[in-house]
Amino acid sequence: MQVKAGPLLSKINYPADLKQFSESDLEQISQELRQYIIDVVSVNGGHFASSLGVVELTVALHYALNTPYDKLVWDVGHQAYGHKILTGRRDLFHTNRVYKGISGFPKISESEYDTFGVGHSSTSISAALGMAVASQLKGETDRQHVAIIGDGAMTAGLAFEGLNHAGIENSNVLVILNDNCMSIDPNVGALKEYLTSITISKSYNRFRDDISHVLAGLSKLGPNAHKYVKKIEKSIKGTLLKQSNLFEALNFRYFGPVDGHDVKRLAQTIKDLSAIPGPKLLHCITVKGKGFALAEKDQTIWHSPELFDKITGEIKKSIPDKPQPPKYQDVFGHTMVELAEANDKIVGITPAMPSGSSLNIMMKAMPKRAFDVGIAEQHAVTFSAGLATQGLVPFCNIYSSFMQRAYDQVIHDVAIQKLNVVFCLDRAGLAGADGATHHGAYDIAYMRCIPNLVISSPMNEEELRNLMFTAQQENVGPFVIRYPRGNGVMPDWKRPFKALEIGKGRKICDGEDVALLTIGHVGNFAVEARAELNSEGFYPAHYDLRFVKPLDEQLLHEVFAKYKNVITVEDGSLPGGVGSAVLEFMADHGYNANVIRLGIPDQFIEHGEQAELWAECGYDKNAIIAAVRKVAIKRTTDSMAG
Numbered sequence: 001m002q003v004k005a006g007p008l009l010s011k012i013n014y015p016a017d018l019k020q021f022s023e024s025d026l027e028q029i030s031q032e033l034r035q036y037i038i039d040v041v042s043v044n045g046g047h048f049a050s051s052l053g054v055v056e057l058t059v060a061l062h063y064a065l066n067t068p069y070d071k072l073v074w075d076v077g078h079q080a081y082g083h084k085i086l087t088g089r090r091d092l093f094h095t096n097r098v099y100k101g102i103s104g105f106p107k108i109s110e111s112e113y114d115t116f117g118v119g120h121s122s123t124s125i126s127a128a129l130g131m132a133v134a135s136q137l138k139g140e141t142d143r144q145h146v147a148i149i150g151d152g153a154m155t156a157g158l159a160f161e162g163l164n165h166a167g168i169e170n171s172n173v174l175v176i177l178n179d180n181c182m183s184i185d186p187n188v189g190a191l192k193e194y195l196t197s198i199t200i201s202k203s204y205n206r207f208r209d210d211i212s213h214v215l216a217g218l219s220k221l222g223p224n225a226h227k228y229v230k231k232i233e234k235s236i237k238g239t240l241l242k243q244s245n246l247f248e249a250l251n252f253r254y255f256g257p258v259d260g261h262d263v264k265r266l267a268q269t270i271k272d273l274s275a276i277p278g279p280k281l282l283h284c285i286t287v288k289g290k291g292f293a294l295a296e297k298d299q300t301i302w303h304s305p306e307l308f309d310k311i312t313g314e315i316k317k318s319i320p321d322k323p324q325p326p327k328y329q330d331v332f333g334h335t336m337v338e339l340a341e342a343n344d345k346i347v348g349i350t351p352a353m354p355s356g357s358s359l360n361i362m363m364k365a366m367p368k369r370a371f372d373v374g375i376a377e378q379h380a381v382t383f384s385a386g387l388a389t390q391g392l393v394p395f396c397n398i399y400s401s402f403m404q405r406a407y408d409q410v411i412h413d414v415a416i417q418k419l420n421v422v423f424c425l426d427r428a429g430l431a432g433a434d435g436a437t438h439h440g441a442y443d444i445a446y447m448r449c450i451p452n453l454v455i456s457s458p459m460n461e462e463e464l465r466n467l468m469f470t471a472q473q474e475n476v477g478p479f480v481i482r483y484p485r486g487n488g489v490m491p492d493w494k495r496p497f498k499a500l501e502i503g504k505g506r507k508i509c510d511g512e513d514v515a516l517l518t519i520g521h522v523g524n525f526a527v528e529a530r531a532e533l534n535s536e537g538f539y540p541a542h543y544d545l546r547f548v549k550p551l552d553e554q555l556l557h558e559v560f561a562k563y564k565n566v567i568t569v570e571d572g573s574l575p576g577g578v579g580s581a582v583l584e585f586m587a588d589h590g591y592n593a594n595v596i597r598l599g600i601p602d603q604f605i606e607h608g609e610q611a612e613l614w615a616e617c618g619y620d621k622n623a624i625i626a627a628v629r630k631v632a633i634k635r636t637t638d639s640m641a642g
């Protein structure tokens with residue numbers, strides 16, 4: 001649905017239009033931009049509070065700098081809605097995150113203003129530094145390169161790798177630290193405490209005022225400004241040296257903290273900082289959800305709410321008339337508490353996703369045994385490995401796509417040492433509206449080749465519980481459990497635990513002509529497909545593999561001995577996936593069947609509803625029906641009986 005922009009915003013299609021306005025209009029433009037985001041996201045969905053928090057920063061950056069010649073790199077990118085609206089996409093913004101619409105994140109292919117594709121956090125400093133060094137090598141020394149990074153994203157090792165390198169390159173990099181004390185959940189860690197301490201420190205606040213006076217003078221000095229930089233630096237250093245500063249220690253010039261909602265002053269400061277060469281950091285204090293009272297109050301819920309009433313703030317939830325199956329993530333969260341109550345060796349770990357993974361349930365119930373380690377997937381895995389060396393059983397919950405960050409740690413720190421770490425990979429498979437950066441498409445392929453790992457995937461809530469129960473038993477070794485975003489299929493999911501035999505699948509039903517081999521939740525698509533196919537006279541067999549590794553070889557011998565057609569179905573990439581594993585088994589054992597593999601093809605899948613994407617990739621119920629129809633023989637009830 002198209003939404004009407006305010007009188008000033010409606011005149012701005014690109015930053016060049018914004019620059020036509022005077023500084024005194026910037027506040028109203030910011031207000032209209034904020035309202036536009038509220039109007040569209042309330043009816044369309046998407047990330048919310050983070051973009052509201054950087055409205056003034058966004059306006060100031062595009063006003064003060066010469067984008068797209070100057071490069072803005074948004075970290076994570078979930079806060080870049082204002083940027084999209086000001087850079088040619090206002091009229092498309094209602095298609096944000098919608099199937100075939102614009103992406104919810106900056107994307108190089110979408111706009112020349114999107115300098116770097118993002119979605120995963122903490123890449124901005126490295127990327128901006130790469131751009132800055134390239135500009136230097138090309139002699140384009142007037143170009144500005146700005147990384148806009150949140151205090152949450154700043155907790156990742158990658159951000160520090162970027163800072164560490166930038167500090168010795170004399171390139172034109174400005175890091176804007178957007179400090180709102182929040183990740184999705186409240187930010188955690190010693191860095192956060194450090195940032196808070198310098199924000200409230202009296203000497204820093206005095207310094208901030210000093211520096212803004214000096215900077216205000218600088219812009220009036222025109223082209224000779226550089227001569228004065230040294231002088232300013234001396235004054236900065238003089239004040240700063242009195243108190244150590246982390247960023248200064250890394251050779252950055254530190255400015256701030258400044259009010260991230262004072263748009264005029266921000267624009268002026270950014271302009272002034274452009275005159276100072278080398279690496280610099282501007283510490284901006286912002287409020288996540290700024291301008292929408294409920295979002296300011298409950299920033300976690302409003303990070304990415306459902307649709308809502310923009311007047312009352314009521315989040316619109318459909319009320320079903322019968323009990324619904326729970327989300328897999330909630331089954332994980334509640335089961336963690338149950339298991340940990342019975343087994344005191346169990347601990348829980350999440351890298352910055354307490355709410356997203358539902359580990360917050362355990363964090364509340366057993367605060368000493370559940371850890372949010374910040375946006376630090378690599379650390380989360382190696383920290384878990386360390387815990388496991390001492391006999392604990394860590395359940396390390398990481399979204400499948402974020403686990404890509406910690407691949408070496410899985411191999412080097414966990415698998416080689418056969419440590420009893422349980423990896424729960426949430427959002428495995430096509431994750432929906434976040435798109436290509438967030439789909440958990442590759443975990444089966446990238447885990448399957450690692451020795452010592454058990455890799456499993458539950459078809460429903462009861463299986464998830466039983467796999468978790470199985471994984472926490474003594475000496476089981478590294479154990480992966482992958483499950484998708486969204487709801488399961490069992491409203492009555494809380495059943496007693498049962499240990500499962502590792503590497504054993506199950507036959508769901510016998511059939512004729514063709515066997516469906518499924519892994520995980522997509523097995524339910526096959527159950528639905530079978531019901532329809534049966535009514536048409538097709539009778540595929542159905543097996544749930546349950547384990548990708550070790551594969552149930554006995555089950556596969558039965559399948560290849562009995563069926564000439566085999567259809568594998570998985571919510572993961574076809575190259576290297578379960579279908580590939582089945583083909584390997586077939587070749588290794590000299591079978592010769594017609595194998596059709598359904599799953600995610602060898603291309604990046606964009607955003608949309610999960611159901612739209614399953615259909616696009618060709619492994620939803622209808623695709624399974626079509627595949628079976630192609631190879632199976634239509635039978636009457638009589639011929640079945642015969």
Ligand SMILES: Cc1ncc(C[n+]2csc(CCOP(=O)(O)OP(=O)(O)O)c2C)c(N)n1
Nearest residue numbers: 050119120121150151152153182183184352
């Ligand atoms: C590598 C990685 N891990 C986890 C996430 C999930 N995630 C998205 S936004 C976010 C919080 C970011 O906080 P911050 O950088 O402070 O930005 P804010 O939303 O507060 O503006 C997290 C944890 C991610 N995008 N990438």
